[in-house]
Amino acid sequence: MFKRILVAVDGSKTSLKALTKAIDLQKLIPDAEIFIICVYKHHSLFEASLSIARPDNMEIPDKVLSDFAKDVVNHAKDLAKEQGATKVRGFVKSGRPSKVIVKFAQEKEADLIVVGTKGTNSDKDGMFLGSVSHRVASRAKCPVLVV
Template identity: 85%
Template sequence: MFNRILAAVDGSKTSLRALDKAIELQRLLPEVEIFILCVYKHHSLFEASLSIGRPDDMDIPDKVLSEYAKEVVNHAKEFAKEHGATKVRGFVKAGRPSKVIVKFAQEKDADLIVVGTKGTNSDKDGMFLGSVSHRVASQAKCPVLVV
C-alpha cells in the first residue's frame, strides 16, 4: 500500500497533527519510511538588501531561515521518535513550499503526502484549507492526506 510517506512540517500545530497521522500509518505498516520535509522561502540577494540600515553582523535571511527549518525538522523527528516512529529521515529545502513539496515527493517516489490544513503562514480568514495544502492537494501525483 504505502512504502514512503512525506510529512511536510512548518512548526505549526496542524503540521504536527499531520505528522502524527503519518506515524499512525507507520504503526499499521512497519515497513513504511517517513520523510519529514520543512521548506523555507528562499530570499534573493536583492530581497536581503532591501533593509535601509543593516548592522555589520546581520545574517543573510536564507541562513537564518535555513537554521530555523533545521530546528523544525529536528523537533519533528524527536516528536516522531517519541511517538513510536522507527524509520524517519528529515530534509530541509528552499523555495515555494507547495512546489518543493510536490517535486520532493516525486523525487523520493512518495506514495502519500501528509500535510496540515493550515500552516504558520495562514491567517484566520475562515477558509478550510491554507494555500500550501490546497496547492499540494491539487498538484501532487500521489494521494494527499490533509489533516
C-alpha cells in the same frame, strides 16, 4: 499500501498533527518510511537590503531560514521517535513550498503526502485550507492526506 510517507512540517500545530497521523499510519504498516520535509522560501540579499531596518551585523536570510528549518525538522524527528516512529528521515529544502513538496514526493517515490490544513502564515484568515496544502493537494501525483 503506503511504503513512503512524506510529511511536510513548518512548525505549526497543524503540521505536527499531520506528523502524528503519519506516525499512526506507520504503526499500521511497519515497513513504511516517513520522510519529514521543511521547505523555506528563498530570500536574496537584495530583498533583505530593501528593508528599512539594517542591523550592523546583517545575517544572510537564507542561512537564518535554513537553520530554522533544520530545527523544525529535528524537532519533528524527535517527536516522531517519542511517538514510536521507526524509520524516519528529515530533509530541508528551499524554494516555493508547494512545488518543492510535490517534486520531492516524486523524486522519493512517495506513496502518500501528509500535510496540515494550514501552516504558520494562515492561522486566522478564515479559509479551511492554506495555500500550500491546497496547491499540494491539487498538483500531487500521489494521494494527499490533509489533516
